[in-house]
Amino acid sequence: MKRGKLGRAERQAGEHGVQLSQADGDYAMGPVSRAKGEFEFVRLTKVIDSIRQYGYVPQTRRENISGYIMEADGDWAVMIQSGSHRAPALYALGWRSVPVLIKANKTVRRQELASWPCVRNGQMTPEEALKLFDRVLREEDPAWLKARWCDARRNASG
Known part of the structure; x- marks a missing residue:
């Protein structure tokens, strides 16, 4: 497997208990599988909630x-x-x-x-x-x- 966004995305999905592969697509390029889309939606929702609660202040x-x-x-x-x-x-x-x-x-x-x-x-x-x-x-x-x-x-x- 090529290293890069897909490798990182697969690793991050695994850290959240979701199994994804290259076949699920690249979030930056699309198209993506339904599972990948749902995973990215949940991630984005969590980021929105975090910024809403704590603000965006890079340390x-x-x-x-x-x-x-x-x-x-x-x-x-x-x-x-x-x-x-x-x-x-x-x-x-x-x-x-x-x-x-x-x-x-x-x-x-x-x-x-x-x-x-x-x-x-x-x-x-x-x-x-x-x-x-x-x-x-x-x-x-x-x-x-x-x-x-x-x-x-x-x-x-x-």
Whole structure:
């Protein structure tokens, strides 16, 4: 198994008594299984409850939400690398901006595609990597996700 988010997610699920595997999907990329979705929902709910009760006051650099810059032609976005539950929890609690510790030595530039680890190691084709990069930079959700959200909203209200 490749190390990274899935390995960490599986370990964290195991710590909570939930058995998940790579087949359940990656919370950051989707799609995910129902079990993975329910697990992540519970985790996010717990983070929201904790922040509501204790506030959000990082005590150490390790507790900060952190990320890196994605840049192309003067446009940029921040990709959250650590804090992928805390950031949406803060948003759910009404925060409209979130403090992020930017990793100074890590900026992903569109024009440096050939050097991206996911392209170099074959995890993604250059075309796939650019498609994902551009979608993130434009803040666009994939069509299949928009369709599911719309269906879920219709079902919830109907």
